[in-house]
Amino acid sequence: MLHKCMFSGSGGQGSALMAKMVCLGAIKENLKVVMTQTYGIEQRGGDSTAYVIVSDEPIGSPIVENDADIAVALSQSIYGNCFAGVVPDGMLFTNSSMVDNPKESDAFKQVFLPVSDTAVQLGTVRCANMVMLGAVLAGTGLLKLETVEEVVRETIGNKKPQLVELNIEALRSGYSAMKKES
Amino acid sequence: MAQETLFLKNTEAFAESLARCGVKYHFAYPITPATDVMKRMAVILPAYGGEMMQMESELAVSSALAGAACTGKLVATSSSGPGLTLMHEAIGFMCAAELPCLLVDSMRVGPGDGDILGAQSDYYVATRGGAHGDYHTIVLAPSSGQEIADIVPTGIKLAYTYRTPVLFVIDGVSAQTTESTTLPAYHDYSAEFDTAGWAFTGTQDHPKRALITGSYSHQDGYDLNEKLRAKYATIREKEQLWEQEQTEDAEIVVVAFGIHGRMCRDLVAKMRAEGKKVGFIRPISLWPFPELAFAGLPDSVKNILVVEMNHGQMVDDVRLAVNGRIPVHFLGKTGGDMPMNTLAEMIAEANRILGE
């Protein structure tokens, strides 16, 4: 098993936190995981991308070079970049609340979910990243939902226990929305 | 501390591995991309009964390191290129004085103050040494968090077996990479070595000892150098470390250390899938350079491609190792937004050479 992922968003959308949750979850499932920082253009401005590689074997190149099989675009400004970074047969998850005029792709599958709107309905737009993460888990089987819930309890529970349930609800709603979709 | 798997920046993996393997005193001065080592050391060392001492410069760091090493205790430092440059006075001294210690160089783009992005541009200064005299520093180049954890004990054993400084080098990109690393349970590897025969601990249990690197007579200078010559010859013979894969029938062998070495695994997998006969050698000890890996290459190997995050430094050692037997090509880059060649570029270059 080998997954190369890119999690992209604009300032404050929490794409880096999504990536970190995946990394910590992967360790819980006894997988190897590597995360690298962004290089190049995306470093500028408020956009950021966290690259994560998850595998059940020692990981070779730690760099994701336009060969992600799982990509997440939380905002308009990084959508194009994500679109260009996905391999044939990969999956691009797009936040349709924020991205207008998406492109068409025959080579890879695109999933559009209004995760910002869902998050607002749940109480705060800030948990859009968790809604999306739930969808990614459902759509790709990257990690088990329960594993990530455990990570949420441990990491968020440490600092802001009052936010644990909200984030778990967000994860679950993304997960079930994606299950319905497919 | 028990064994555990953590999600750590590789700078932090260094700190954790050093502390868990017995380092008591760590001396350092801030510099990107090495500062995270000292920051974590400052937090964790007290629990091991040790301390991170921030010094006022790398010159002072390395001198304090030498002073502490005289006691026989396991001591370490961490820095990056400009800092390593300043440490060479003490590194040369410690080689002459036969003092064990550990150094970490998280390499950035040089020369001058350079750029804080990662590079492999300290290969020369690490393996050739920046101080005067006939000396060598053992240089180890781990390529991942796990390898850091696995190789620190080796470094300690080498430092104490041969009573000499051991320098770990890692490119700043790998240093800033965060990954899952299984850290060992606490074990002080230096405790396996008896330092009572040489450490400077006061004359309560031994007759006067004096650490002198200057010669009182010309014969002294000769004797010290002959002793070091013999020691370095043993290290060269016995301590070469490398990883090698699929070279048995290879037509081209890619040679790289650190992050590019790690990328070679993917390179070989991808190119073999296309029926290309490719293998790789990843030097782990940069000094002693793994010449044995090259001596054993089969006649099928028609070309060697060296890839580095610099403008060609290790390539010299590869050329010396093959001594004209096999043509050696080079691909390298330093600086820029993406301060290294990509896997795609490495594969393209290997294919170009194969097609020639």
Place this chain on the structure above:
Amino acid sequence: MENLSAKYGKTLNLDKLTSYCPGCGHGIVTRLVAEAIESLGIMSRTISIVGIGCGGFSHHYMDIDAIEATHGRSPSFAIGYKLARPDNIVFTYAGDGDTCAIGLGDLMHAANKGMPITTIMVNNTVFGMTGGQMSPTTLEGQVTTTTTKGRAVPHQGYPLLVPEMMRAMPGVKYLARESVATPKDVRKAKKSIRKAFECQVKGLGYAFVEVIVPCPTGLKMNVKDSYARCGNEMTDYFKPQVFKDETEQSDVA
């Protein structure tokens, strides 16, 4: 936007809009230095030798020749430069880490040589550029990324008082500590910095000004609190004063 370059004269060049963080004390000190150069009419023969640290950006805001020295060595670079071109006005500009951690030895010997050189040390009690580690001037108990429980005097020592160390050196002709905590302090600092350049123009000897400034980013404080700290805790310990002023001596050059 208001054309500040027109207001401050030719030396200050704000085209390269500042890479300092909002509220950074370097911004004020950089402007004061440019004003001093401007008012003395020495722009075209002035050379800035900057250290490594956020103050290293300072020369980008002045249309004068500049040399970025190696970390801590700007005083020695200045000695070499002044020897080779004595008619140029040479000043060093660096932070507390550059000046009095790694560069303390070079600094003290440059001061003791007494050659007409001007040094501006911008003390924000932290290594700003590398992300807020302890510096020699970090206050007792101050939390930094390398003193997470606060600077502890045993082992980590006392905050270094640099001009106090130079006071007895006869070659030092102008010696002051200033701050930028309030507009009034800035006016005083402006005077001292000008005098430190005048001292060199007159060929009198070495001149040194330490300026106490905030680094909101390194201290993880908002701008307002960082200025309050500058006017209170920082200046309680680093007391602004003119230690020595021999600039009224006759011109020896």
